[in-house]
Amino acid sequence: MKYILFDDSRHQLLPFTHTRPVADIRCGILTMRDRWEKCLKHPTGTLTENYLQQVFPVNSSNDNLYINGAVFGNKALADAVNWLKEGQKLVKGALVIAARLTESDLNISEFHALINDFPAHDYEGDVYALKNVWDIFAMNDRAIRGDFELVTKGRKSAAIPADIIVTGKEHLFIEEGANIYAGCIINAQTGPVYIGNGAEILEGSMIRGPLALGEQAVIKMGAKIYGATTIGPGCKTGGEINNSVFFANSNKSHDGYIGNAVIGEWCNLGADTNCSNLKNNYDEINIWSEHSNKLMPTGLTFCGLMMGDHSKCGINTMFNTATVVGVSCNIYGGDFPEKFVPSFSWGSSRRMISYDFNKSMNTASRMMARRGMQLSEQEIGMYRYIYENSKKPKV
Numbered sequence: 438m439k440y441i442l443f444d445d446s447r448h449q450l451l452p453f454t455h456t457r458p459v460a461d462i463r464c465g466i467l468t469m470r471d472r473w474e475k476c477l478k479h480p481t482g483t484l485t486e487n488y489l490q491q492v493f494p495v496n497s498s499n500d501n502l503y504i505n506g507a508v509f510g511n512k513a514l515a516d517a518v519n520w521l522k523e524g525q526k527l528v529k530g531a532l533v534i535a536a537r538l539t540e541s542d543l544n545i546s547e548f549h550a551l552i553n554d555f556p557a558h559d560y561e562g563d564v565y566a567l568k569n570v571w572d573i574f575a576m577n578d579r580a581i582r583g584d585f586e587l588v589t590k591g592r593k594s595a596a597i598p599a600d601i602i603v604t605g606k607e608h609l610f611i612e613e614g615a616n617i618y619a620g621c622i623i624n625a626q627t628g629p630v631y632i633g634n635g636a637e638i639l640e641g642s643m644i645r646g647p648l649a650l651g652e653q654a655v656i657k658m659g660a661k662i663y664g665a666t667t668i669g670p671g672c673k674t675g676g677e678i679n680n681s682v683f684f685a686n687s688n689k690s691h692d693g694y695i696g697n698a699v700i701g702e703w704c705n706l707g708a709d710t711n712c713s714n715l716k717n718n719y720d721e722i723n724i725w726s727e728h729s730n731k732l733m734p735t736g737l738t739f740c741g742l743m744m745g746d747h748s749k750c751g752i753n754t755m756f757n758t759a760t761v762v763g764v765s766c767n768i769y770g771g772d773f774p775e776k777f778v779p780s781f782s783w784g785s786s787r788r789m790i791s792y793d794f795n796k797s798m799n800t801a802s803r804m805m806a807r808r809g810m811q812l813s814e815q816e817i818g819m820y821r822y823i824y825e826n827s828k829k830p831k832v
Contacts, residue, residue: 439498440477442470442506443484444545445533448728449569450507452745452763453684453701455780455823458485458493460506463669463684464573465580466588466631466649473510475587477519484545488822491815497541503548504535507567509580511587517560526555529564570743570761571724571735573699574682578628578665581647585610585629608646612636615650628664657690669702671808679714681741686808698741701764703804707752714741716758724759725777727828735759745780747801764823765797780827794824 442460453462460470460483467475474481482496483489484503504510504518518527518535526536536552543551567573588610595611600619603609605626611617612634620641623630628647632638636650639658647664650656654668657675668674671686678689679696687700691708698712715738716722722740723732744762751769762768763780770785783792798817805811812820 438500438502439482439496440473440479441482441484441495441497441501441503442473443503443548444486445505445507445566446568447486449726450567450573451570451727452743452761452780453570453573453699455764456701456746456819458483458489458506459567461493462567462573463667463682464509464567464577465667466584466651467580469506469509469567472584472587473504473506473515476510476512476515484543484548487544488819492813492819495541499539499541501538501541502535503538503552505533505566508532508534509565509567509576509583511583513562514560514564517562521558524555526552526557527560528557529560532564532566534560534564569733569735570699571697571737571740574665574680574697574741575737577667577680577682578647581631581649581665581667582629584649585631585647588631605646612652633670651685663696680739684746686805686810696741697737697739698743700742700744701746701748703747703801704744705749705804707750707754707769709752710750710754710756712742712756712760713758714739722759725761727761727763727777727779747797747804749800763827765792765801765820767792767800779829781824791829794821797824 444459447454447459461468483493521537523537527534595613598617601617601621603623608625608629611632614634615632615636617638618640621638622643624645627645630646630648632650633652635653638656641659642656644662649667651670653671655673660675661677663679665680666678667682669683669685672683673688673690675690676692677694681695681698683700684702686702687704689706693710695712696714722735722737724735726733740759742756742760745764748762748766755773757773760776762778766778766782768774772786774786781792782789784790
């Protein structure tokens with residue numbers, strides 16, 4: 438039997454689902470896929486949009502368990518989906534959690550149409566799922582706490598260095614190979630703190646959990662990090678960060694504030710970049726839906742920057758509440774840019790032009806080479822599709 442994670446709510450999770458299936462969104466210590474694979478004890482394939490399939494293959498067979506990649510997996514759910522028989526689906530209300538099929542040559546639309554009439558088995562336990570882009574940071578507290586139990590159960594933390602201050606030591610887990618330097622203050626009483634293999638917390642940093650610091654990630658000297666925050670593998674962060682999620686290999690290395698935000702992969706925030714997360718009148722925040730082409734209510738008082746993969750901003754950049762930046766944008770200037778910046782945009786609030794595709798890929802390649810990585814032909818094809826099908830910036 439093959440396990441395949443299918444997309445759900447992908448249009449509500451833009452700009453991050455331009456470049457990945459829903460299952461590869463990071464929330465908590467793990468991605469949605471990582472969590473399911475730990476619970477299932479089995480690798481997974483992906484059912485997503487056609488242009489993404491060459492990067493994220495299906496890997497199907499004649500017996501397939503399709504699982505909703507937007508659902509937060511756990512052992513109880515993994516056991517429940519494994520009980521499904523061919524032609525059945527597991528649901529929680531209107532939410533389809535999983536379905537078992539013999540069909541293997543399906544696109545995402547055909548899959549959803551096919552399972553529509555399947556007999557449904559109701560799941561009685563609690564189910565949590567990503568439905569909107571702001572859920573990524575809003576649900577990060579719950580996700581870190583659950584992942585901490587999953588990742589650390591039955592294991593022993595590396596020794597806590599003698600020259601740091603820690604409260605709630607039983608909720609701090611340090612992987613072998615991580616380094617925490619003198620003068621750091623960690624409060625794990627407010628939530629668990631997980632430090633990944635090869636990660637570094639430099640001198641004088643102050644951390645208030647929950648926090649997930651991924652492999653080879655760095656918190657720079659004197660940083661102030663408030664939970665619930667995830668700093669994914671390979672990221673470098675400094676300044677002040679509150680309740681934000683960095684996917685992987687992105688940089689916010691300098692002073693400046695970011696809160697209630699989500700930053701994709703391979704992004705770079707210039708020195709003294711500041712991002713508003715609260716309106717001056719304390720009103721509910723609306724956010725631009727790229728799919729619906731209109732503002733949508735979030736129901737939140739706090740909501741900051743949403744930045745897609747490979748986007749950059751220059752020094753002293755300011756972002757308004759709930760600004761959405763697409764894929765591979767380059768933003769600079771001292772004024773606030775528009776609250777929606779389409780993918781492959783280049784410029785400032787005064788003038789935005791379309792970012793030349795080849796130049797954008799050259800920039801991406803140079804940044805990735807610094808981490809010993811490179812774009813595949815399939816990934817370049819994916820980015821070309823996004824470029825050709827994105828709304829162009831206003832000139």
